[in-house]
Every structure is written in structure tokens, then in C-alpha cells.
Amino acid sequence: MPKAIVIGASSGIGKALAHLLASxxxxxxxxxxxxxxxxxxxxxxxxxxxxxxxxxxxxxxxSELEALVEELGGLDLLMVSAGTGDLNETLDASxxxxxNLLNVAAFTQIVGWAYNHFQSQKKGHLIAxxxxxxxxxxxxxxxxxxxxxxxxxxLEGLRQKAHSEGGHVLITDIRPGxxxxxxxxxxxxxxxxxxxxxxxxxxxxxxxxxxxxYVTNRWRLFALLMKWMPRGLYKRF
Ligand SMILES: NC(=O)c1ccc[n+]([C@@H]2O[C@H](COP(=O)([O-])OP(=O)(O)OC[C@H]3O[C@@H](n4cnc5c(N)ncnc54)[C@H](OP(=O)(O)O)[C@@H]3O)[C@@H](O)[C@H]2O)c1
Numbered sequence: 400m401p402k403a404i405v406i407g408a409s410s411g412i413g414k415a416l417a418h419l420l421a422s423x424x425x426x427x428x429x430x431x432x433x434x435x436x437x438x439x440x441x442x443x444x445x446x447x448x449x450x451x452x453x454x455x456x457x458x459x460x461x462s463e464l465e466a467l468v469e470e471l472g473g474l475d476l477l478m479v480s481a482g483t484g485d486l487n488e489t490l491d492a493s494x495x496x497x498x499n500l501l502n503v504a505a506f507t508q509i510v511g512w513a514y515n516h517f518q519s520q521k522k523g524h525l526i527a528x529x530x531x532x533x534x535x536x537x538x539x540x541x542x543x544x545x546x547x548x549x550x551x552x553x554l555e556g557l558r559q560k561a562h563s564e565g566g567h568v569l570i571t572d573i574r575p576g577x578x579x580x581x582x583x584x585x586x587x588x589x590x591x592x593x594x595x596x597x598x599x600x601x602x603x604x605x606x607x608x609x610x611x612x613y614v615t616n617r618w619r620l621f622a623l624l625m626k627w628m629p630r631g632l633y634k635r636f
Pocket of ligand 1: 406407408409411412413430431433434453454455480481483484528532575576577578579580581582584
């Protein structure tokens with residue numbers, strides 16, 4: 400039975416993806432801080448899910464991951480869906496720090512650990528959920544946008560590293576637009592997808608071994624617009 404871990408599976412996109420993996424034959428390690436939510440998922444299919452509750456930003460994050468891999472009896476696929484971000488128009492440093500701690504520092508530790516694990520066994524698929532928000536700065540949530548730009552760039556670095564080290568490790572960067580979860584904050588949302596629809600598309604991209612994918616698909620158009628919009632025009636929004 401193939402083995403997967405979803406980091407940040409207690410709600411939202413990670414939860415929906417964990418269910419899809421389980422129904423497609425994976426044994427899935429699910430993580431998050433909210434143990435009650437993880438246990439509720441496990442109860443839907445006790446032989447498919449293994450629960451490990453920990454905070455990714457604490458020092459024990461990698462030892463918790465290693466213990467989970469041990470319990471699963473191996474690892475073929477790891478998806479990082481844990482993320483945070485808040486609107487922060489006053490630039491409150493504690494909000495920015497919380498975002499950077501998870502989306503940058505913990506993200507780096509976890510994807511680095513996964514890369515080395517997969518490289519040492521000469522196979523494995525690392526997937527991370529970045530965001531369309533990583534393309535341009537955002538006045539309402541500056542650290543969130545910047546942290547997602549970091550993730551996009553870091554994943555590209557890992558993909559280049561994998562290529563130069565034999566191509567054993569697959570790296571997939573999923574860039575969603577709006578998905579209807581607690582994370583989707585702020586006014587003027589559009590093209591909002593349900594977590595289930597987003598997860599179905601993400602799983603298709605995973606199976607197709609895509610390097611980069613937009614979810615839902617039409618966000619690719621928005622990504623192009625963001626990429627090429629002149630600075631002078633962008634600053635007016
Ligand atoms: N929703 C959107 O519109 C959207 C758009 C683009 C990108 N994304 C990205 O998609 C990813 C998933 O977010 P979502 O939309 O599914 O939101 P969500 O429902 O809030 O899911 C976030 C997950 O991260 C976990 N998490 C948060 N802080 C954590 C910590 N310190 N340690 C361990 N786990 C932690 C949460 O679990 P616990 O609270 O139980 O710890 C939860 O399972 C995020 O990276 C987000 O940036 C979302």
C-alpha cells in the first residue's frame with residue numbers, strides 16, 4: 400500500500416486531499432494541531448489514516464515526522480498544506496512573524512527534510528501548496544504574499560537540485576487562487592472553489608506529475624496577468 404503524509408490535514412485543502420488519497424488506496428498520515436479534527440477524519444476510515452498532532456513551528460517537528468514515517472512503514476508522497484496568513488494593514492509584527500515562522504521557517508525545515516528523505520531512498524513526490532498570492536506584493540497581507548513568493552522560489556530551487564541529483568525526487572508546486580476555507584480572507588473574492596473541487600484538481604496534477612499547477616485551472620490566466628502587469632498600474636489596486 401503506498402504511503403502518504405499530509406501536513407495540515409485537519410481542515411481545508413489538506414483534509415479534502417487526505418480523503419482522496421485514502422480512497423485511492425494510500426495509507427495516509429495526517430497532521431495538524433487540532434487533534435479532535437484529525438481524530439474525526441481517522442474515524443471515517445480507521446485502517447487508512449494515522450494521526451499525529453504537532454505544531455510545525457516547534458522544535459520537535461522533524462522528530463514527529465520521522466516517527467510518523469516509522470509508524471506508516473515508509474513514505475512515497477508528502478504534501479505540505481499547512482499555512483497561515485492574516486490581513487495586517489497595521490503591519491503588526493506579531494502577525495507577520497507568525498506567518499513567517501510557519502510559511503517560511505517551518506516550511507523550509509519540512510520540505511528540506513522531505514527532499515533529503517526522498518533523495519536517500521531514490522524516489523518520492525513532494526507537493527506543496529503555495530499560492531497565486533506569491534506573484535506580487537499585497538498591501539493587505541504583505542508577509543503572506545512574500546512568504547508564498549519564497550515558497551515558489553524555494554520549490555524551484557529544489558526542482559533544480561533534484562534534476563542535478565538524478566531526478567529521483569518529484570517536486571510539485573500547487574498555486575491556488577481562492578478556495579473556500581478559513582484561510583480565504585479579505586473582500587472581493589472571485590472564482591472561489593470548494594476545497595473538494597480544489598483537491599480533485601490537485602490530485603489529478605499529482606498523478607500527472609505536474610511541476611507547477613494552478614487551482615482551479617483558470618487561475619493560470621490571472622497568474623499571467625499578475626506576472627506581466629506593469630508596476631505603475633499594479634500599485635493603483
Ligand atoms: N484558501 C485559499 O484561498 C488559499 C489560496 C491559496 C493558497 N492557500 C494555501 O493552501 C494551504 C492550505 O490552506 P487552507 O486554505 O486549506 O486553509 P485551512 O483550512 O486553514 O488549513 C490550514 C492547515 O494548516 C494547519 N496549520 C496551521 N498552522 C499550523 C501549525 N503551526 N502547525 C501545524 N499545522 C498548522 C491547520 O491545522 P491546525 O490548525 O489543526 O494546526 C490546517 O490543517 C495554505 O498553505 C494556504 O496558504 C489557500
